[in-house]
Amino acid sequence: MMETVVKTKTPILQFDSLNVIYNEGEPNQVHALKNVSGEIHEGEFISIIGPSGCGKSTLLHTLDGLLKATSGTIFVNGSPVHGPDGDRAMVFQDFALMPWQTVYQNVAFGLRLAGKKESEIRDKVMHYIKMVGLDGFEQKYPHQLSGGMKQRVGIARGFAVEPKVLLMDEPFSAIDEQTREIMQEEVLKIMLNEKKTVVFITHSIDEAVFLSSRIFLMSVRPGQIVEEVKIDIPYPRTLETKSLPEYQEYKQVIWDHLKGEVRRQYRKGEA
C-alpha cells in the first residue's frame, strides 16, 4: 500500500541540473544547455518552445540517452538513465529514416531490433501505418515520399515500439494543415487512451497550447527552462477549445515571452 503511493509520486521522467557543452575546451565550444531541471509525470503532455538554436533538440536527445550530459542526472521512474532504452522513443526532426528500407521496414525498425515475432510486428506496423495515413505506401522507399510523408513514417516508427514516453522533435513541421489536425487528434487520443507521456518540441504556439498540459519555455543559448506554463484546460480537447477565452490568454502569455527571447537573441547577434 505504502509502496504504491510512493510509486505514483515518482515522476516518470526527472532531470536535474543538466548541462550540455559541445566540443568542451575547444575553440568552437557551445554551451547548449545550462542547469536544466524538470519533472514530468505519467500522462502529461509537455511541449517545449523556444527560439531556434536554444537547445531544444539537445534536451530531447539527452532525455533519450543518445547524448551524454556534461553534468546532471536523468531518472526514469526513479532509476538513472545510462543510454537509450525501450521506455523512450524518439521521433527525429530530420526524420532519420533508413533510405534502404521501405516504409514498412522503417516502421518495423524498433520492433525488429527488439527481436519481436514476425506476426506481432506485422500487426503493430500495419496499425500505425494506418494511423498516420500511409496505408498503400508500405513498399515505397523514403526517397519516393514527400517531406510530410517521411515525417509520418518517423512518427509511426516511434509509436510502433509503444514506449512509455514519446520524445517528438518538431514532428508536424513538414505536414500539411489538414493532416496535422488529424495527427494532433491522434496523438492526444493515444496519450489519453494508453496513458502515454509525450515530450514535444514545436514552433507553433497554437499547437503547444492545444496539445499540452504544461509548456516549458526556453531561453536563448545557453538554453534554460525559464518558465513553465500549466495549461488548465481539461482533456479531451476539441476544436471548440480553441474559442475559449483562456485559450487565447495562454497563447498571449507564451507569445509575449517568446517575443522577449527573440529580441534578446537579436541584440546578442548585434553585439
Add this chain to the structure above:
Amino acid sequence: MEKVEATINVPSSSLKKRKKVPQSVSYPVVTLAIILFVWELCGRFNLIDPFMFSWPSKIFVEAQDFFATGEVFKHLAVSGMEVGFGFAMALIGIPIGLMMGYWKKLELAFDPFVTALYTTPMIALTPLFVLWFGLETLSKVMMVFALSIFPILINTMAGVKMTEVSLIKAARSYGASERQMFKEVIFPSAIPFIITGIRLAIGRALIAVVVAEMLAGNIGIGYAIRHASELFQTAEYLAYVVVLMVLSVLLTELLKMFEKKLAPWRDR
C-alpha cells in the same frame, strides 16, 4: 509561338515519344560506328601497315577464326578461373574494410600500410609472385588477389565512414546492438561504395591476370597475346585485346545490374 518555345526548352528526346533507345546507348553507339568506319577506311586505303597495326574487318576475321576453332575459349576458361578465384579471395576486403571503418583503432594501426600497398604499382611484383607461387595458376590467382583486394577494402572503409550520423543515432536510439548496427545501418550504407570498389577491382584484376600470363605460363589470354605478338600476328593479337575489352565491359554492366538488385533504393 508556342511551338518555337517548345523546341527551344524541351530536350528532343521527350518530344519524340516513339524513340525508345535511351541516349546513353544511342550516343556512344554512333561514336563507335564513326570511329570504326574511319579506322576501316584507313586500313582499306593502305594507311595502316598490317605489320604494325590492323583494322576492324581484319581483326574480325581473325576473331571469327579463333572462335570457330575454340582456341579462345580454352584461354578464356583458364584466365576466367584465375580471375574468379583471385577475386573471390579479394572479397575478404569487405569485412576487413567494414571493421577498419568502424573501429578507429584498427584504422589508425593499419591505414598507412593499406594506403601504401594500394598506391604501390604491385604489378611490379609479378616476377616475385611467379618465383613464390610457380609458373602455373597459383601465381596468377595471387596476383589477381593482391591487386584487387585494396580498392575493395579502401572503398568499403570509406563507405562505413560516410554513414550518416543521424542514421547511426536513430539506430542507437532504437536500441541497436553492435551487430544490428552493422546489419541495419552500416553495411547497407556502404553498399554503393563497396560496388564502386569492386568496379575498380575488376579493372585491376584483368590487368593482373594478363600481365602475369604474359610473363609466365603457356595458357590464358595474356599468354595468347604474347604468343601472337611474338609471331607478329598483329590482327590476332588485337582480336584478343578486343575480347578482353568486351569482357571488362560485360563484367561492369553485370555489376550495374547487380547493383540495381542490391540497392533498389538508389534508382531515382
